[in-house]
Amino acid sequence: MHDLAQQIVSGLAQGSIFASLALALVLIYRAMGIINFAQGELAMFTTYIAWQLTQMGLPIWLAFAATVVVAFAGGVALERIVIRPVERANQLTIVIVTLGLFISINGLAGWFWGYIVKAFPTPFPTTPLQIGGVAFSAQDVGVIVVSVVTLGLISLFFQKTKLGLAMRAAALYPEQSRVLGIRVGWMLALGWGLASAVGAISGIMIAPVVFLDPNMMQSVLVYAFAAAVLGGIESPLGAVVGGLVLGVVINLLGTYVDAIGNELRLAAALAIIVVVLLVRPAGLFGRVTVQRV
Amino acid sequence: MTSPVRKAAIGIFAAAFALAATGSTIAPVSAADPGVTDTEIVLGGSHPYSGPASGYGNIGKGIGAYFSYVNDKGGVNGRKIKYIDKDDGYSPPQAVQLVHQMVEQDKVFAIFDTLGTAVNTAIRPYLNQNGVPQLFVATGASTWGHDYQKFPWTIGWQPDYQAEAALYAHDILLNHPKAKIGVLYQNDDYGEDYNVGLKRGLGKHQDMIVKMASYETTDPSVGSQISTLKASGADVFLIFATPKFAIQAMVITAQQSWHPTIYLNNVSGAVPFMNAAAKAGGLSAVNGVISTIYLKDPANHARYAGDAGMKLYNEIMTKYLPSADKDDGNYLYGVSIAYTMCDVLKRAGKDLTRKKVMDIATNLVEKDNPWAYPGVMIRTSPTFRYPITQMITAKWLTTGWSPTGLLVDTRAMTMAEK
Numbered sequence: 001m002h003d004l005a006q007q008i009v010s011g012l013a014q015g016s017i018f019a020s021l022a023l024a025l026v027l028i029y030r031a032m033g034i035i036n037f038a039q040g041e042l043a044m045f046t047t048y049i050a051w052q053l054t055q056m057g058l059p060i061w062l063a064f065a066a067t068v069v070v071a072f073a074g075g076v077a078l079e080r081i082v083i084r085p086v087e088r089a090n091q092l093t094i095v096i097v098t099l100g101l102f103i104s105i106n107g108l109a110g111w112f113w114g115y116i117v118k119a120f121p122t123p124f125p126t127t128p129l130q131i132g133g134v135a136f137s138a139q140d141v142g143v144i145v146v147s148v149v150t151l152g153l154i155s156l157f158f159q160k161t162k163l164g165l166a167m168r169a170a171a172l173y174p175e176q177s178r179v180l181g182i183r184v185g186w187m188l189a190l191g192w193g194l195a196s197a198v199g200a201i202s203g204i205m206i207a208p209v210v211f212l213d214p215n216m217m218q219s220v221l222v223y224a225f226a227a228a229v230l231g232g233i234e235s236p237l238g239a240v241v242g243g244l245v246l247g248v249v250i251n252l253l254g255t256y257v258d259a260i261g262n263e264l265r266l267a268a269a270l271a272i273i274v275v276v277l278l279v280r281p282a283g284l285f286g287r288v289t290v291q292r293v
Numbered sequence: 294m295t296s297p298v299r300k301a302a303i304g305i306f307a308a309a310f311a312l313a314a315t316g317s318t319i320a321p322v323s324a325a326d327p328g329v330t331d332t333e334i335v336l337g338g339s340h341p342y343s344g345p346a347s348g349y350g351n352i353g354k355g356i357g358a359y360f361s362y363v364n365d366k367g368g369v370n371g372r373k374i375k376y377i378d379k380d381d382g383y384s385p386p387q388a389v390q391l392v393h394q395m396v397e398q399d400k401v402f403a404i405f406d407t408l409g410t411a412v413n414t415a416i417r418p419y420l421n422q423n424g425v426p427q428l429f430v431a432t433g434a435s436t437w438g439h440d441y442q443k444f445p446w447t448i449g450w451q452p453d454y455q456a457e458a459a460l461y462a463h464d465i466l467l468n469h470p471k472a473k474i475g476v477l478y479q480n481d482d483y484g485e486d487y488n489v490g491l492k493r494g495l496g497k498h499q500d501m502i503v504k505m506a507s508y509e510t511t512d513p514s515v516g517s518q519i520s521t522l523k524a525s526g527a528d529v530f531l532i533f534a535t536p537k538f539a540i541q542a543m544v545i546t547a548q549q550s551w552h553p554t555i556y557l558n559n560v561s562g563a564v565p566f567m568n569a570a571a572k573a574g575g576l577s578a579v580n581g582v583i584s585t586i587y588l589k590d591p592a593n594h595a596r597y598a599g600d601a602g603m604k605l606y607n608e609i610m611t612k613y614l615p616s617a618d619k620d621d622g623n624y625l626y627g628v629s630i631a632y633t634m635c636d637v638l639k640r641a642g643k644d645l646t647r648k649k650v651m652d653i654a655t656n657l658v659e660k661d662n663p664w665a666y667p668g669v670m671i672r673t674s675p676t677f678r679y680p681i682t683q684m685i686t687a688k689w690l691t692t693g694w695s696p697t698g699l700l701v702d703t704r705a706m707t708m709a710e711k
Contacts, residue, residue: 003524006549010516017513091639107343111343115347116565116621117537119572126575128550135523137548208573210513215344219511251517262518266511 005134007251013140015247017209020147020202021217021224022231022239024195024290027154027231031171031191034094038101040217040224042078042196045105047203048113051120060123064204068197075196079189088189094282098292109214110251120207143205144244150201151240167191219266223250226269229276233284246272306398326647328402332647334638335375336405337395339412341383346624348536348565349408349554352431353378355627356406359635364557372645377401385415392416396425396557403428403650405634406450406627410434410540412481415449421446424650429630429638429680433457433560435486438679438707446647447673448654448673450630452681454558457585458533458702461556462494463701464583464686465501465529469554473503475527477518477542479534487533487558503527508538515541523551530554536561543582545573557584559684562624563622564592567689577689585684586694587669588629593693594621602663617652617698629664633680634660668700679707 015095020042028036036042046067053063076120086093124138158164169177170187178184203217210216227246231238246269251266253260260268330337340353362371366401377399381388388407395401396419407413409434420427421444429450430437437449447689465472476491478484484507492499504525506518515538522530523546526667530553540562548557562584571579589597597603606628610619617624638645640653659671669683672701682704687694 003520006520007517010520014514015518106607110343110347110675115343117348117349117540118568119569122573126548126573128548130550139548157692209516209541211537211569212574213537222511222512223513254517255521262507262512263509266509287443 002257004252005132007255008248009134009140010138010275011248012244012252013136013143013209013247014251015227015244016140016143017202017206017241017243017289018223018227018246019219019243020143020150020205021199021220022227022243023147023150023154023236024199024202025224025228025241026231026233026236027191027195027198029228031167031188031195033171034091034098035225037095037098037221038105038193039098039195039199040221041102042071042106042108043076043199043203043206044212044214044217045109046074046196047120047207047212047216048109048198050204051113051118051207054121055175060121062090064123064201067200067204069235071200072193072197074193075199076193079192083188083192101127106214113214116215118212119179119224120204120212121170122208123204139208146201146205147240147243150198151236154198154236163190222266223269226273228283229273230283232283234284234287238283238285243282299490307667326402326645327400329372329645332372333375334369335377335399335401336403336634337377337379337399337401338383338404338406339379339388339391340406340408342380344382344384348534349431350380351617351621352406352408352621352627352630354614354617355624355651356631356634357627358609358624359628359631361546361613362609363631363635369635370643374635374638375471376405377413381407381409381412383412388412389415389419392419396420396423401425402645403647405429406431406630407455408432410436417444417447417556424647426647428634428650428654429623431626433486434482436490438677439574441676446651448651448678449682450633450671450680451626452559452585452587452703453490453679453685453707454486454533455493456585456679456682456707457559457684458487458490458531459494459706460585460684460701460703461531461583462491464556464698466495466498472501472529473525473527473553474529474531474552475503475525476505476531476637477515477522477534477538478505478507478562479538483535484533487531491531491533494634508534510535510538512538512553514545516545518542519549519551520547523549528553529556531556532561533558534561536563536566540566540570540573543570543578547574547578553646555582559585559587562586562689562694564590564620564693565618580690580691582687583686583697584694586687586696587666587684588625589664589666590624590694591622593624596695605663625664629662632641632662632664633657633659634674666696666700672704674702677704677708679704682707 022040031210050063050067122139124142161169166182167187170182170184174184226238227243231242250265254265340350341347342350360374360376379391408431413430427447433451433454435453435455444464504522506521508515532539567579637653641649655673655675657673670709671680673680683702685696685700686698687696
């Protein structure tokens, strides 16, 4: 029983990692209708920037804030320079470009900072916490809290601000938006900036757990895909819930279902993607689109 | 469409014939092996300079530094060593391609210190079919020593993982005879090697193992496995993992308020990794962790302050790799294994053949490697091809590994196993 509680808690901790990156994936998807394969690498790269800032003596929270700003600017710049030339090409082209970005950013990070695993300072206290015999760390709680706060801010932004509304309009109805005077291209760039900033938050939250190296996000990315699909690829709330559910489910499957064990966790995550797409393509929180034929 | 292709094909054939013809007329009667001239020995190797394991690339750099040092001192028996060292990205197919290139185009004399079990397993058949020595591979898989009859041109160097794990088993039986053992291992040949060694070492006490938890390299973290191991009631925790997961394991163990005696496999115990774990999980996460060493630890400045070998290491590093972090044991590993390579070439004498080098490498007693832990010898015989079998357990105390107990030779254990 106690073991079960511990597994659930460690599942939530792991799920919060998936959730934070899934959130960034969802943002890009909402803006452009594509999966950004470079999302994890962008998060990794910005996390290195944060690490560099802390090495230069900045307190971690300050480095955190600075990095989010840099990431936003970087995301906007990336869209303007790399994505814009292929913006009107079909989606496959853009996806391939993001794959190219994936490899380039990974190589660049390795070139700048090397491949040796580095410790990343946690912004939270390090003393272990215990409630009823279940142990966890402030880091685990912190990641969940930060993900939820980020989610809240994003929802507010999209629902309550004009800019948010314009971005949603530009994504859903680009032609009509243009007629209404919305600068669709810039809205896309803002979408990239936002996703990149959320990615930076995710990276900084994850790095103290998985440690900083150029490949830190690669396994996380696959699970984040699964989380985003499970929650509904268009729903930020779905991404967070999907991440947490996925973390707990694969932990419990891994621990209590012998046939899956620790070996088939990744396979289980991929199976979840397939099943969700087959049974409920909109995911848990996605809107089911009905088309009149 | 076909005619230019055909023309090209004919051209290539013609060129190949011409080459073969000139080759056969120029080749000296004594038919010396490729890669050796009066002034040069060409060796080939590959390391992961990119990709997931590129932390180990520093081994290759250490080797390069040592060869430069030797060359500046006049080389080996009057020949300079040319080391063609490529980036295989830790990828077996990439390594196979590189090795073909090095053997067929660069005409290397031997392949030296390719890194990684999968990489070396992939290139081993080709090198053995062609009689090219595959010397001192940088992996501790037991197969290099075990399968020499099938692959006589291949030999390892560092202690094999099975022997290392058996040593932990002995240490546990000696110091924690009532232990309940939990094991975290990587679910592949690498982790399996350790498990075999552990069980062999425990012998009839295998029931001391209460839980074995595996992880995949695709797992983002090993949190769940640690929870499982903790819940099993284990009080001795063996970590058979690659560095990243080993660091995670130590940190998460501390975070979950679990306080077992931890044994950590040698390849994950390099100083930068331990420091990373200490930084993330606090000193309590790493203090008292037990591992093995067989080389000197360059980060342990106090212990080797007056050591001649360490002085030479610092000299070589300062001169040839001035910007490198000298405390990284991977460099020292490279320098040390390159010493053995030069030692073998030197003993093989002026009249160098592949066969002869293999004979020397498998009849070796090297007692004076300046970077081996004091007392550790590199010893082989044609039927016993585990060059380093001596190790000493060491405990992590705040800044470095402090040897505990005595140097143990696992040779007898390994021989008994054969």
